[in-house]
Amino acid sequence: MVKPNFVVIYADDLGYGDLGCYGSDVIQTPHLDQLAAQGARFTQWYSNCPVCSPSRAALLTGRYPVRTGITSILGGRRTTPGLPAREVTVAKHLQTLGYTTGIMGKWHLGVAPASRPNAHGFTEFFGFLAGAVDYYSHIYYYGLPGGIDPIHDLWHNEQEVWWNGQYLTELLTERAVQFIEHHAGQPFFLYLPYNAPHWPMHAPKSYLERFRELPAERRIMAAMIAAMDDGVGAVLDALARTGCAEDTLVFFSSDNGPSAEARNFLDGQEDPYYGGSAGIFQGYKYSLFEGGIREPAILRYPARVSAGQVCEQVGMMVDLYPTLIHLAGGTPPQDRLLDGYDILPMVTEGASIPPRQIFWEYAGQLAVRQGNWKLILNGRLDGERLAPDVVHLSDLDHDPAERMNLKDQYPQLVAQLKRDVEAWYQGCLLHTAQE
Ligand SMILES: [Ca+2]
Numbered sequence: 001m002v003k004p005n006f007v008v009i010y011a012d013d014l015g016y017g018d019l020g021c022y023g024s025d026v027i028q029t030p031h032l033d034q035l036a037a038q039g040a041r042f043t044q045w046y047s048n049c050p051v052c053s054p055s056r057a058a059l060l061t062g063r064y065p066v067r068t069g070i071t072s073i074l075g076g077r078r079t080t081p082g083l084p085a086r087e088v089t090v091a092k093h094l095q096t097l098g099y100t101t102g103i104m105g106k107w108h109l110g111v112a113p114a115s116r117p118n119a120h121g122f123t124e125f126f127g128f129l130a131g132a133v134d135y136y137s138h139i140y141y142y143g144l145p146g147g148i149d150p151i152h153d154l155w156h157n158e159q160e161v162w163w164n165g166q167y168l169t170e171l172l173t174e175r176a177v178q179f180i181e182h183h184a185g186q187p188f189f190l191y192l193p194y195n196a197p198h199w200p201m202h203a204p205k206s207y208l209e210r211f212r213e214l215p216a217e218r219r220i221m222a223a224m225i226a227a228m229d230d231g232v233g234a235v236l237d238a239l240a241r242t243g244c245a246e247d248t249l250v251f252f253s254s255d256n257g258p259s260a261e262a263r264n265f266l267d268g269q270e271d272p273y274y275g276g277s278a279g280i281f282q283g284y285k286y287s288l289f290e291g292g293i294r295e296p297a298i299l300r301y302p303a304r305v306s307a308g309q310v311c312e313q314v315g316m317m318v319d320l321y322p323t324l325i326h327l328a329g330g331t332p333p334q335d336r337l338l339d340g341y342d343i344l345p346m347v348t349e350g351a352s353i354p355p356r357q358i359f360w361e362y363a364g365q366l367a368v369r370q371g372n373w374k375l376i377l378n379g380r381l382d383g384e385r386l387a388p389d390v391v392h393l394s395d396l397d398h399d400p401a402e403r404m405n406l407k408d409q410y411p412q413l414v415a416q417l418k419r420d421v422e423a424w425y426q427g428c429l430l431h432t433a434q435e
Contacts, residue, residue, distance in 0.1 A: 003098070003187040004301065005248040006324050007180075007239070009232060010059065010191070011225075012052065012106060012198035014296065015258035017279030018225055022296050024277065026214060027222040031233035032298065035252060039300030040309035040347040046316040046369075047256050049362050050285055050292035052108050052131055053082075055255040055317065056193070060089040060109070060120070062321025062338040066361055066428040067435075074108060076130025076140040076151055082110010083120060086435070088333065090321045092121025094189045097328045102183075103127060104175040105193035111153075118157055122191075126161075126175040128153040132195060135168040135202035142263075167204050169196050169224070173231035177238040184242035187328070193255075194231065197224035197276065199264045217265065217275035249301040249327065251320065257292040260284040260382040272382065280401045284382035288360050288367040289392075289402055292382075305347045314369070316358060319343045336435060359424045368421040372397035375417040393417070 016022055020029045021036040048058035053074045054065030060083075061068050068087050074080055083089075091101040102124040103117045108131050110116065117125040130140040130153050138154035154161055163171055176192045203223035211222040232252070239245040258276025265273055276284075283289025297315065299305060318340035322332050326342045345351035360367040366377040374394045379387035393414050394402040407414050 002247050002303075003329060004303065004327050005187060005244055006094075006189045006327075007235065007248055007250045008059075008189075008191050008320065009235070009250070009252045010056070010105075010193040011228060011252070011254040012193070012195050013256060013259045013276065013285055014197055014225065014254035015276040015278040016281055016291070016294050016296055017277035018197075018221065018258070019296050021298075023279055026211070026218065027225050028210075029225060029229040031229045031236060032252060035232065035236065035250060035300050036298045038302065038307045039250070039298060039305050040311045042297040042299070042311045042313075042315055044312060044314045045253060045295050045297030046314070046358065047254070047293045047295050048317050049360065050256045050283075050287055051362065052106075052198075052255050054362070056108055057083060057087075059255075059317045059320060060091065060191075061087050062090065062318045062340050063087075063336070064318065064339050064359065064361075064428060066425065067337065067339070067432050069432070070109060071361070072363070073131060074110060075148075076111060076142070076153065077148060078111050078151065080111040080130075082112065082115030085114060085119070087120075088336070089121045090324055091189055091191065093321075093325055093330060093333070094328055095121050095123070097187075097325075097330045099187045099189045099328065100124075100183045101189045101191075102176075102179045103191040103193070104179060105172045105191070106131075106195050107193075113158070116158070124157065124179065126156050127172065127193075128195075129155065132198050132200070133168065134200055135195070136165055138163065138168065141200075167202070167227070169194055169227045169231055170204075173234050176231070176235050180235065180238040180242060180244065184244050189324070192235065194228050196228040197221055199259065199261065201264055201266055201275070203227055216267075217273060220266070221275040246302045249299065249324070251297070251299050253297040253317065254295045256285045257281075257287070257295070258284055260384075272384070282381065282401060282403070283379075286363070286383040287380045287387075288362060288365045288376050289379060289381065289387070290396075290400065293360065299347060304344070309347055311346055313343075313346050313352060314358065315343050315346070316340065337431065357420060357424075359421055361425050366421045366425060368417050368424070369396070370417060370420075373413065373417065374402070375414060375421065376402075377418065377421065391418070
């Protein structure tokens with residue numbers, strides 16, 4: 001059987017409600033909508049953390065962030081350490097199965113040389129290493145409290161490169177298309193983590209003009225997403241043009257929910273930003289409520305997955321590793337614990353994966369989903385605001401937006417879930433220390 005190619009496109013701070021195929025009535029995303037129409041669109045897909053670095057660690061290692069040692073947003077100094085050398089990324093695993101691997105975009109798993117993409121299984125890297133860059137100068141301006149000096153952050157493999165003035169979303173698209181053109185005909189894995197629509201909120205004038213009628217904070221969000229959507233279109237065109245489309249699995253998702261950070265504004269306003277939408281869900285980036293972690297997710301693989309599916313089963317980013325390795329003819333590693341399942345049977349034959357609990361940990365919050373139930377401890381609504389209740393139990397079947405706290409009606413269930421999530425967290429810490 002032909003080894004499939006893999007293209008994983010990861011948006012940054014994109015909310016559940018901001019694509020046409022997820023119900024946005026103002027942001028037009030024809031290429032992503034087409035991708036969904038030609039494959040499967042997931043309605044209950046989760047990121048494993050509501051912020052950048054840990055979410056990306058989970059995607060690439062197939063392990064909960066706490067197991068990888070990446071549990072918070074990493075800084076951007078050139079000495080910032082990142083993903084430990086002991087972790088094996090899906091790219092590194094795919095290299096051993098004969099794949100050429102490329103990342104075009106945001107790494108955010110360490111800046112120090114030993115933690116860069118080339119050291120973690122990527123044959124080719126073009127992009128940036130920190131959490132965000134100016135879209136035109138490719139300079140990282142965003143330090144920890146107290147600030148750091150600006151750091152230029154654009155690289156081709158280990159070489160610093162300068163493309164001043166080129167809009168980053170378009171630059172990454174160009175490199176992704178080139179990678180496909182160069183490697184069509186051999187198995188390849190392309191990871192395309194766009195910075196969009198993460199702040200700073202920059203978009204070319206031509207995109208802003210498409211959304212003239214929107215209020216300022218929505219207009220820039222729509223423009224940035226539209227530029228990314230055009231990039232997705234160019235990538236799909238490249239796959240078609242090189243004859244790869246049929247045997248390529250394309251997966252699209254986002255690392256966390258929309259950002260309410262005041263720094264999204266470009267006019268000096270310091271109140272929360274609501275330019276991004278998580279649809280009906282409450283919670284933003286930094287929150288374990290659904291708005292922070294439930295993400296759009298689209299899978300297209302014409303050779304195996306029939307078009308036009310809407311998959312309502314629960315999936316999460318760590319599922320991608322075993323799914324891709326299985327398709328590439330490999331077996332999951334035996335020397336470390338992975339946390340996901342191969343989810344391809346969900347969309348090839350409508351199969352269910354075994355019932356499971358899904359856990360999250362971030363900045364003092366803990367959460368667990370078991371069937372239709374979800375418990376959040378010490379929940380936040382965003383980076384600044386705590387949730388009103390320290391313990392929050394929801395029935396997602398009847399209340400997907402987590403508006404009603406049922407903790408007082410189900411004390412035994414709350415006690416069981418609390419015990420389970422705390423045991424999971426302690427177990428991860430202990431197990432990781434022993435690995
Ligand atoms: Ca993010």
